[in-house]
Amino acid sequence: MGIARALTIAGSDSGGGAGIQADLKTFTVLGVYGMSALTAVTVQNTIGVHGIYNLPVEAVVQQIDAVISDIGIDAAKTGMLSQVPIIMAVAERIRHYQVENFVIDPVMVAKGGARLLEMEAQHAIIKHLLPLAKVVTPNLPEAEVLTGMSIRTVDDIREAAKRIVGFGAKSVVIKGGHLEGDAIDIVYDGDTFVELKAPRIMTQHTHGTGCTFSAAITAELAKGRSVQEAVTVAKEFITCAIRDTLGLGHGHGPTNHWAYGKRQG
Ligand SMILES: Nc1ncnc2c1ncn2[C@@H]1O[C@H](COP(=O)(O)OP(=O)(O)O)[C@@H](O)[C@H]1O
Ligand SMILES: Cc1ncc(COP(=O)(O)O)c(N)n1
Numbered sequence: 001m002g003i004a005r006a007l008t009i010a011g012s013d014s015g016g017g018a019g020i021q022a023d024l025k026t027f028t029v030l031g032v033y034g035m036s037a038l039t040a041v042t043v044q045n046t047i048g049v050h051g052i053y054n055l056p057v058e059a060v061v062q063q064i065d066a067v068i069s070d071i072g073i074d075a076a077k078t079g080m081l082s083q084v085p086i087i088m089a090v091a092e093r094i095r096h097y098q099v100e101n102f103v104i105d106p107v108m109v110a111k112g113g114a115r116l117l118e119m120e121a122q123h124a125i126i127k128h129l130l131p132l133a134k135v136v137t138p139n140l141p142e143a144e145v146l147t148g149m150s151i152r153t154v155d156d157i158r159e160a161a162k163r164i165v166g167f168g169a170k171s172v173v174i175k176g177g178h179l180e181g182d183a184i185d186i187v188y189d190g191d192t193f194v195e196l197k198a199p200r201i202m203t204q205h206t207h208g209t210g211c212t213f214s215a216a217i218t219a220e221l222a223k224g225r226s227v228q229e230a231v232t233v234a235k236e237f238i239t240c241a242i243r244d245t246l247g248l249g250h251g252h253g254p255t256n257h258w259a260y261g262k263r264q265g
Helices: 019-029 057-070 084-096 121-132 140-147 154-166 209-222 227-243 259-263
Strands: 005-013 033-044 049-054 075-078 102-104 172-174 183-188 193-198
Touching: 005 019, 005 057, 005 209, 019 033, 019 209, 033 057, 057 084, 075 209, 084 121, 102 121, 102 209, 121 140, 140 154, 154 172, 154 183, 183 227, 193 227, 209 227, 227 259
Parallel strands: 005 033, 005 075, 075 102
Antiparallel strands: 033 049, 172 183, 183 193
């Protein structure tokens, strides 16, 4: 068996903390060969999103075809998808190649408030993409948009998880990064609920946490791990990355993608 291979279909973050850059760094640290299909170029740093240039849908499809037909993949994930035609095309290619280990991070809005997905594209994610997902990783606001619910309590989170699995995703991780108290994520596979719990780290450097977390899940699935094993490693990975801060930039800085590898010795 050769090296595990993973593809990220996402936007570029020039600041290097989120998007394609976070995904490729995470794949690398976890020992997985990373490839990318770029959907958009963002002009971004730790202060905010200063510009967005979407790529033509053909460019996205051609990148996916080029790497899968030649190098092959063991898992794929999506991040920023921007527009309905890109979502439709990605869904079609994932179905065509029968990608089983498919992780969707339903990125909608950057931490600073800039929209990374058009409003009308939210429904396209539900209809075309979620039924293909092995794991979908919404944060709380994204889970609210996907379900149309307002989520306040743990019972609400469980109800939202059931609805999202009802859309056809095999499993869901609803991330509690936006709550107060411990950083608790709820995993649901249509059968059982599992809590991933870590202490909340007081820091403003959480740019790219969602990208990094979903990339770690993807990397572990690419190695043949189960969903439960993959989310457990990913939680450890993101907790280390937030804790061992790099302190870069003047705003919301990136996490430290090397921290987990150092921890392993
Ligand atoms: N301050 C924090 N301390 C510890 N864990 C955190 C913190 N902020 C986010 N996390 C964790 O990081 C992961 C990504 O969550 P979140 O930040 O909610 O995603 P997103 O970037 O999509 O908004 C989750 O596992 C969440 O619990
Ligand atoms: C290109 C790109 N993709 C995704 C995010 C979301 O980042 P976060 O993980 O902080 O929500 C981002 N800011 N930029």
